Each structure stands twice: as structure tokens, then as C-alpha cells.
Amino acid sequence: MSDIRKIAVVITARPSYSRVKSVLTAIKKHPKLELQLVVAASALLDRYGSAVNYIANDGFDISARVFNVLEGENLTAAAKTTGIGILELSTVFDNLKPDVVVTVADRFETMATAIAATYMNIPLAHIQGGEVTGNIDEKVRHSITKLADYHFAASENARDRIVRLGENPDMVFNTGCPSIDLAHEITGKTELGFNPYEKYGGVGSQPDLSNGYIVVMQHPVTNEYQASRKQIEATLEAVRKLDKPALWFWPNVDAGADGTSGGIRAFREKHELENVHFFKNMKGDDFLELLYFSDCLIGNSSVGIRECSFLGVPVVNIGSRQNRRDRGANVIDVGYDENEITQAINTQLSKKDRLGSNVYGGGDAGEQIADLLETLPLVFHKTISY
DSSP states (O other), X not given: OOSOEEEEEEEOSHHHHHHHHHHHHHHHHOTTEEEXXXXXGGGGOGGGTOHHHHHHHTTOXXXXXXXXXXXXXXXXXXXXXXXXXXXXHHHHHHHHOOSEEEEETTOTTHHHXXXXXXXXXOOEEEESOSOOOXXXXXXXXXXXXXXXXXXXXSSHHHHHHHHHTTOOGXXXXXXXXXXXXXXXXXXXXXXXXXXXXXXXXXXXXXXXXTTOOEEEEOOOOGGGGGGHHHHHHHHHHHHHTXXXXXXXXXXXXXXTHHHHHHHHHHHHHHSOOTTEEEESOOOHHHHHHHHHTSSEEEESOHHHHTHHHHHTOOEEEESSTTTTOOOOTTEEEEOSOHXXXXXXXXXXXXOOOOOOOOTTOSSOHHHHHHHHHHHSOOOOSOOOOO
8 A cells, every 4th residue: 555645635616726725735745645636616617717727837737627517606506516516526536546635615616525525435624614604605614514524724713613513623723724825925025026917818997006906806695696786886886986996806606696797797888997907817826916015905705804814905895705704903894885885995095004914824834734634544434422
């Protein structure tokens, strides 16, 4: 029997890649580990930024590709996409025969990874479990926690919550969030090192960024998906009236994404957006660099709660998508109200000092996780009594 452990990491969406890039790098470099990288779902699709291209360009070999996204961007499509994922990933795992499968965070497709590995008696490691948000992501996240054998939490509160869910404390670790590893590398930079328009294209006007700019990233909320168009319109109005260049990123593939993207397209046809440029996607490290030198992030992405907390970037967090997640002092929470959003943006733009936080770790999560994957006993059953 080989003493090299095969670690299958499944990436299902563009945010998942940036969240675990440092883990992939650490596994790839580790002398006792073999990386088996599986790319699936929206990470393969051009419509959502072709994250697979960035993965390949970063030098990672892809062991398998799983096309399982069903069109529709509604709850039925999400459920069926998960079902197709279970079917396809089971075949992939049967072929690769990994010693451990690693799944990331809480997107609905990650449930397929967890179920397939569990039913095949393959030890399952979960990154970013134990957090709370109050929407469908929380159901997925906690369900994966109950299926997982190893837990790599991003904060101490998350670790404690996993233990309270009944998991063996010896298998629960506060490694910090791997995405902070990338943010840590950005802090040494003194200026934006690339032209986003030239490097990433996109559509819309190209406002001058030399006097500052904001970044916008707002996704639909799965349990509020029918209101996604109305919710995005409030943000669009606030940003349109703001005398500030805005770099706006396209939403994730979630239920309600058609409402969000349709609202953006309709708004662009109705209004002249001289200060806004739209992007599909951007490499994780470039995106963090863009955030680091921005004046504020607006929307509901977890990057505002995690990486921006570490970097000290001011954030206006809109709505319920990040409810109850650990926060730094950089975040102002508002509802889906144009005036609230505008007031919060102006408050954040007026701040002179930036205070970072280590609530999600200090930048060495990837190496910690790789070392644990090499040393932990291979188990696929629960060892604690309730």
C-alpha cells in the first residue's frame, strides 16, 4: 500500500476556487499527498466566468470535469443539479479512488460531493463548516457537517458550533479560512498592479479609477429568490446616483440569479450608467487586490465578511445573506432600501482609518489543512455518542 494519500478536492463554483486555492497549493507541494482536482457545476461554464480556465492557468492538473448544472436558476433546477452531481461524482470517485474527499463551504452543489463520498465510505473533510446565515446555505452547511468526518472551521465560534452539533472535538479544527491566505499576500502591495478593463474586458463605461472606486457584488438569496429583481434594483439606484466609479460583478448561479441578472440588464437599458463597469469574473488574487485598493465593497458576498475583514476594506452588507456570520468592524449592515444603502456607503467612504481583523485567521490555513490531511486517521464513521 502506498504511503501517499490521494486527496480529491471538488470545486463547484468560482468562489470555491479562491476559497481553497492555498489548500490546493499546499496539497500539491506536500510530499505525502497527491492532489486529485475535480471541477464541476458552474465552475466549468462560461456564463459564470469559466473559473476552470483560471484553475488550469494557475498550473493545477484537473483529474475530472463534471457537467451537471441544469438550466433554470430556480429551486427545482438546484435540486436536480444536486441529484445529477451525486450520479456523476460517484463515478468520478469510483475511478479516482481517493483516500479523502474535500468539499468546500455551503453551495447547494457541495451537497452532492458530501453524499457521494459518504455513501461510498470515503472519508470526507469539510472546509468552512459551523457558520450560520439563516438561509438555505445554512441547511446545506450543517447537513454536510453531519456527513463529514473532518472539520476545518474558519473561526473559533464556528469550531465551537460544530462541536455543539455533536461532532468529535478531536476531528474539529480552527484552521482559519484559506481565502485569508490569499488576502495576506495582497497586504504587501502598494498600488493596483493591473488595468481591470484591459485584462478582463467586461461591458459598460470605463470610468477613471485613479481617484478611487467602489466594488459591487450582490447575489440572490435562495429563500428570497422571488424578490431578487426588486432587491438588486435598490442597489442599482443607489450606485447610479453615487458620484463614484463602480466595478460590478455578475451574480452566482443560484435560485433567483435570473431575476438579479435580468434586473441589471433592464436597468442598463433604461438608465445611462456612466460610472459603472460590469465584469463576469476575475482571478481570485486579482479580485482581492482590486478590493484592497477600493474605497468600499457593496453587496452581500461573503468576501466582505471574510477577506475584507482581514484587509480592513469598508463594506456595506445588504440584506440577510450573511446573517449572524462573525464580523469585523469593517461592516455596516443595511436592508434592501436605496436610502439606507446610500447613507451607509457615504458613512464608509468618510472613514479615514482601516482596521483589519483576524477573526478568520492569519494567513496559514492552507498549510495547516494539508498537514492535517496527511496525519489524521482515515475514518468514515462517527466515533462520538450523543
